[in-house]
Amino acid sequence: MPDTKYFVYFPHPLYPADITFKVPHGSKRMLSSLLRDALQDRLNMSFASHFDPTDFTFYKLNDLAINPIATLLERTGEWLCEHREEAGRKLLRSQDVGTIFPEGIDIQNVHLLLVTPLILKNLDDTRELEVDVREAMLEREEKTSHIRRLLPTPSDGVSSAGVPKVVNNHNDCFHAGRPDDNYGPPVALFNPTLGLLAYHLRHIDSDIPMIEPSDDDCLKTHGFMVEALSSSDNEEARLSCIAISLNALFCGWHLSWDKTISGSRSSGVFGGSPPFGILEVKSEAGLDGDASLRAGLSYAKMITDNADWLVRRRRDRSNCPAILISSMGDLLEIGIAVHTDGVHTDWIFSERLRLGFYRNENVLRIARVFKAVQIAVQDLSKFYANIDTKPHVDSAVSHLFPSPLTVPTYEGSVPSLTFTHRMGRHSGLLYLYHMPFKLTKLRRSGLYTAILSKPSGADDAPDQELDVVVKFTAEYNAEAHRILADAGLAPALHACVPVCDRLFMVVMDWVEGETLETFKRQGERVPYSVYADVKTAIELLHQHDLVFGDLRPSNIQCVCTSGGAESSDHWRTVLIDFDWAGINGRSFYPPVLDEPQRCWAPDTVQPRGLMQKEHDLKMLEPLKKLCHPNLDDA
Structure with missing residues (x-):
């Protein structure tokens, strides 16, 4: 008798695949054993790279035709929606495949489905969102492969020939602030733990009880600083010199030295396996490459590794938050990183270590730094333990959006938001992940659209859901916005909340x-x-x-409910940008002005110039020329 061949389908929303379970006649094989063999088969490498072997379910079919193959993914989704809860459909992994179909199989049909939580989550989304999510996930995975393929190895990337390539040739996938326009929203926005770490390190001289070190912490920190201030002949000697003190400081971090992860060697890694922390050591700053850049490149290589299923799992469920540490002679730097529309790194602490006359003050500062990092390591350990072991319940793309943390001193309310899209600064273009060709400047936008949930006020009524724009900005005049919003001359302002890292989260009505x-x-x-x-x-x-200060056409929203540009019956206008608004005669314009800002009001707006009411009045004059004449003056 010939072997029995079972058609097994994996309906992944991005990477669907089919595999064959071949069972000799009369033999007994468990589903788990057949799957293990399939995962080891080189013919199934694509399937294996996108399958999580720890979290899946088999479903019994034999009533779904394989052909037409082009519609199999869609038809499988429909079948799951209708039949997945039926008795007898779910199978035990230990079940003998021969007992599943006692009456035989139809070779024209799918026999088994292999389903993960991500697949089921995709079914529960609306059809419109499903398409957007599928495209976003696919583009992110393609970008991930692109990053891994193009970025040089960390050792090559920090060489004299490699740095220009990283900075100039690969700035579409590695975002570290070089060149000057190669950045996105601050990394701290995308994970609360990284946000709190950034807050602590930006306020290291404040008396924050959470990061106040113990006597032992200060003693260990002093020992590290003494060793860091010595000089070594080479990198290996340097690492040996500071390893003992760092082991004492990093107790409980699962620190491993001289480790190769995803094909790249690092001085040290921490946070378990795979790690979420990278430590790079150089004997001196400026010798043998930049340790901070190397840490960022090591992170990029680690989180783009498709050979590690746990890395893939984390990438599917998170933006892979990480902590980066570099030690170069007497220079200590702490960075944070995430993977959203590419690899983003921010260095949030940098200091030349010194003792001398101010050793007590300096030891306290660095001890606080390590205490803050220790807290972040503990929180990230819990974060990864959760996503590594528990079913995925969040939106498949929620980690592409900010997850801001309010500053610890804030005592006000925080709006309940579900982010939906990113938004271009001036174009108003909405996108989930994809950035159109030649519009990569959209990456620098801090604008998003979201759904705001507000209590309806009635006990039995559902919450109100409002379409809003969420803006992250370093400066904002909420008072000026509220004044105009109350008069109907600005979008309704729902919140202006201070968040880590030195930003405001501004939530306002979406205005068509x-x-x-x-x-x-x-x-x-x-x-x-x-x-x-x-x-x-x-x-x-x-x-x-108050002075508005930035009265350019791009900050004036024209709303027409009916008619066209020739009709004024149903037009209204709102101002939409209050970053510059300040107090007359006391506030200043920004020290850096873009060319369009200079050209619009060359005689009034000057870098770091004092803001005056008359400037607004002068900027009104060119606006008047963009409108039809006043019929009442005719």
Whole structure:
């Protein structure tokens, strides 16, 4: 009798695959044993690279046709939605495959489904979201492969020839602030643990009880600083010199020295296996490459490794938050990293170690640094233990969006948000992951769309859900925004919350419409009422001794509920950017102004210039030229 061949289908939303379980006639084989053999078969390498062998379920079918193969993924999803809870459909991994189909199989049909929590989660999304999520996940995985293929090894990347390649040739996948425009929103926004670490290290001279070191911590820190301030002949001697003190400081971190992870050697790694912390040591700053850059490249290689199923699992469920530490002679640096639309690293602490006359103060500072890092390591250990062992319940792309942490001193309420898309700064373009060709500047945008849940006020009524824009910015004048919002001249402001790292999270109503800049570029004039509304808004701010300061067409939203640009009956105008707004005669313009900002008001807006009400009035004049004449003046 010939072997029995079972058609097994893996309906992954991005990487569906089919495999064959071949069973000799009369033999007994458990499903788990057949699967193990399939995972080891080189013909199934693609399937194995996207399958998590710790969390899956077999389903019995034999009533779903294989062909047409082009629609099998969609039809499998429909079958699961309808039949997955039926009795007898779920199978035990230890079950003998010969007992599953006592009446035989139809070779034209699918016999078994291999299903993971991610597959079931994808079924529970709406169809529209499912398409967006599928595309986003696929693009992220393609980008991950792109990063691993193109980035040089850490040792090559920090060489004199490698650094220009990393900075100039690979800035589409490795974002570390070089060149000057190669950055995204701060890393601290994307994980609360990294956010708290950033807050602690930015406030290292404050008396924060959580990071106050013990006597023993200070003693160990002093020992490390003494060793760090010595000089070694080479990197190996340097590592040997500071290893004992760092082992004492990093007790409980699962620190491993001279470790090769994902094909790249690091001075040390910590956080378990796979690690979430990288330590790079150089004998001196400027010799044998930059240890901080090497740590970032080592992280990039580690989290793009498709050969490690646990790394893939973490990448599917998180943005892979990590801590980076570099020690180069007397220079100590602490960094954080995530993988969202690429690898992003921020270095949040950098200091030349010194003792001398100020040794007590300096030892206390560095002891606080290590205490803050220790707390972060403990929290990340819990974070990864959770996603490594528990079913995935969050949205498949929630980790691509911010997960901001309010600063510990904030006592106000925090809005309940579900992020949906990223948003271009001036284009208004919405996207989930993909950044259109030649529009990579969108990466630098701190704008997102979200759904805000608010209590309805009635006990038995569901929460209200509002479409909102969420803006992360380093400066914001909430008072100016609220004044105009109360007058209907700005979007309703729901919150302006201070979050780690030195940012405000501004939540405002989504307002349909186009900016005045859009009409300007199209050569279209807008009704005079647009100018009248802007003038009213400026007058209202001036009554409160405030200056708007950035009265450009891109910051003026024109809303037309009916009619076109020739009709003023249903037009209204709102101002949408309050980053610059300040107090008349006391606040200053930013020290760095883009060229469009300089050109729009060359005689009024100056770098670090004092803000005056008259500047707003002068900026009103060119706005008036973009509108139709006032019919009342005719």
